[in-house]
Amino acid sequence: xxxxxxxxxxxxxxxxxxxxxxxxxxxxxxxxxxxxxxxxxxxxxxxxxxxxxxxxxxxxxxxxxxxxxxxxxxxxxxxxxxxxxxxxxxxxxxxxxxxxxxxxxxxxxxxxxxxxxxxxxxxxxxxxxxxxxxxxxxxxxxxxxxxxxxxxxxxxxxxxxxxxxxxxxxxxxxxxxxxxxxxxxxxxxxxxxxxxxxxxxxxxxxxxxxxxxxxxxxxxxxxxxxxxxxxxxxxxxxxxxxxxxxxxxxxxxxxxxxxxxxxxxxxxxxxxxxxxxxxxxxxxxxxxxxxxxxxxxxxxxxxxxxxxxxxxxxxxxxxxxxxxxxxxxxxxxxxxxxxxxxxxxxxxxxxxxxxxxxxxxxxxxxxxxxx
Numbered sequence: 001x002x003x004x005x006x007x008x009x010x011x012x013x014x015x016x017x018x019x020x021x022x023x024x025x026x027x028x029x030x031x032x033x034x035x036x037x038x039x040x041x042x043x044x045x046x047x048x049x050x051x052x053x054x055x056x057x058x059x060x061x062x063x064x065x066x067x068x069x070x071x072x073x074x075x076x077x078x079x080x081x082x083x084x085x086x087x088x089x090x091x092x093x094x095x096x097x098x099x100x101x102x103x104x105x106x107x108x109x110x111x112x113x114x115x116x117x118x119x120x121x122x123x124x125x126x127x128x129x130x131x132x133x134x135x136x137x138x139x140x141x142x143x144x145x146x147x148x149x150x151x152x153x154x155x156x157x158x159x160x161x162x163x164x165x166x167x168x169x170x171x172x173x174x175x176x177x178x179x180x181x182x183x184x185x186x187x188x189x190x191x192x193x194x195x196x197x198x199x200x201x202x203x204x205x206x207x208x209x210x211x212x213x214x215x216x217x218x219x220x221x222x223x224x225x226x227x228x229x230x231x232x233x234x235x236x237x238x239x240x241x242x243x244x245x246x247x248x249x250x251x252x253x254x255x256x257x258x259x260x261x262x263x264x265x266x267x268x269x270x271x272x273x274x275x276x277x278x279x280x281x282x283x284x285x286x287x288x289x290x291x292x293x294x295x296x297x298x299x300x301x302x303x304x305x306x307x308x309x310x311x312x313x314x315x316x317x318x319x320x321x322x323x324x325x326x327x328x329x330x331x332x333x334x335x336x337x338x339x340x341x342x343x344x345x346x347x348x349x350x351x352x353x354x355x356x357x358x359x360x361x362x363x364x365x366x367x368x369x370x371x
Contacts, residue, residue, distance in 0.1 A: 009073050012055055020081035026339050032084055037157055038201035039085045048116025056091040061099050061110050068293030072238035079242025082342050084199030086154035092235050094120025096228035097162050101179055101216030121158035123149040123205050131355040133225060134174050140165040144209040145180060155203035156193045159184055167219045176219040180212035198349035229354055233307035234296055237289045237314045240350045243343050244318055247325040248278050250340050254329055271328060278324055281317040288313045301367055308364040315357035318347040
């Protein structure tokens, strides 16, 4: 089986890697992290012009990719550079939800997303739901939403929020969940923003009789939510793998330059063995990302099974790589001006978005038993 990238994806990868290596320096990222927005409008616009956002959408949607391997190529490079811009929230989650449920009146939103002129945030997680996608207590009545949403990434910068609310059924029922578009300046909408440990910003969202526009049919949004989150699993796995690659490269470079007892510490056999273990685990993570990306278009159960397997393995390998990289660097690894400090945090915190390793192991077992 040939796992080489197509010519178009190779060109996309090379272009994105070259741009990020030139423009996305540690200083630029730290300036973004210190800002109130948690992102750079200039860099976002330039990446949109390069076609990076368009690669996340199919030709029918106005893009030129949209497949699992297109997503993995883009997010692996974003992970390598430690990019904090909200590609996941606007391009993957927002874009997939609009594409799946939006009617003719929302088609123009996809074009705006691809052009980099529209920001979205997916307000689904609630204070009591943790990783359970089906647990929705927010309600809607006469087109107005009331409830609370937790850790809504990119909420402050979003032009619109995509908010889930229950129109029928019990709290954990898979049926009865609808999605709604809520303008960022809608009455009754309150945001309490804060920075995230690995970069970017999120907010606690309160809705009090907030007017909204439904996407799609009433109570039928859950399958589309699951599909969008499956795309996010592939993106997060690829992003973590890219970040792990950078952490490993930084560690190898450090070991051949740091001198101890008159020679590079990379010549010490114990450290060589630890690096070898990192490289072996990294190859396993690469295979898991490829497998998940290849099954993104499969039936829902198979798709979710492979995504759960990838997230579990990548999460375990990511923690190992982050911890080993920091230990072999020593104190410099936690210095804010050093690249590894941000990369290690990004690897570890990725494991807590849409489920950690334990959650995905349990999900894999449940899906396997349901076969």
